[in-house]
Amino acid sequence: MPDEDERWMREALVLARQAADAGEVPVGALVLQAGRVLGRGYNRPIGSHDPTAHAEVQALREAANLLGNYRLPGCTLVVTLEPCAMCAGAMQHARIARVVFGARDAKTGACGSVVDLFGEPRLNHHATVTGGVLAEECGRLLSSFFSAKREAARAAIGRLPGPPVEAPDAPA
Numbered sequence: 028m029p030d031e032d033e034r035w036m037r038e039a040l041v042l043a044r045q046a047a048d049a050g051e052v053p054v055g056a057l058v059l060q061a062g063r064v065l066g067r068g069y070n071r072p073i074g075s076h077d078p079t080a081h082a083e084v085q086a087l088r089e090a091a092n093l094l095g096n097y098r099l100p101g102c103t104l105v106v107t108l109e110p111c112a113m114c115a116g117a118m119q120h121a122r123i124a125r126v127v128f129g130a131r132d133a134k135t136g137a138c139g140s141v142v143d144l145f146g147e148p149r150l151n152h153h154a155t156v157t158g159g160v161l162a163e164e165c166g167r168l169l170s171s172f173f174s175a176k177r178e179a180a181r182a183a184i185g186r187l188p189g190p191p192v193e194a195p196d197a198p199a
């Protein structure tokens with residue numbers, strides 16, 4: 028199973044790179060059923076003007092559409108970044124059986140990093156969760172995306188027209 032997880036995570040990474048190419052935070056996701064891909068998605072909230080357009084939601088929509096069923100029992104969702112609360116909720120509504128994720132997300136992760144929605148006994152659906160699959164590669168893609176963005180922002184500031192910055196007066 029771990030080898031299979033890595034294989035699918037590599038496919039999700041290909042989708043994540045598509046997001047990066049479109050200027051979106053690089054996250055990719057797949058929905059699988061018995062070794063067959065039913066849905067693919069990459070993060071694109073900016074381009075689609077849609078705060079719900081996370082990779083997982085895109086992949087769930089495609090899979091549900093294909094099966095003609097809003098429930099996806101027995102399916103596995105593979106995603107390069109730990110799902111947020113919205114996506115974890117969507118997976119619970121879809122009755123996803125298993126979640127496999129790559130890098131942890133200390134800011135919005137809902138599989139244990141900030142909250143653990145799949146471990147919350149008061150919620151009525153539980154998936155088994157495997158985290159940290161190709162975590163380094165998934166995380167590296169995100170950090171290089173953000174550092175390139177910061178670099179571009181710094182370069183843009185350097186090009187802004189404006190008065191020269193004056194040094195503060197030296198104390199007398």
Ligand SMILES: [Zn+2]
Nearest residue numbers: 081110111114
């Ligand atoms: Zn999400």
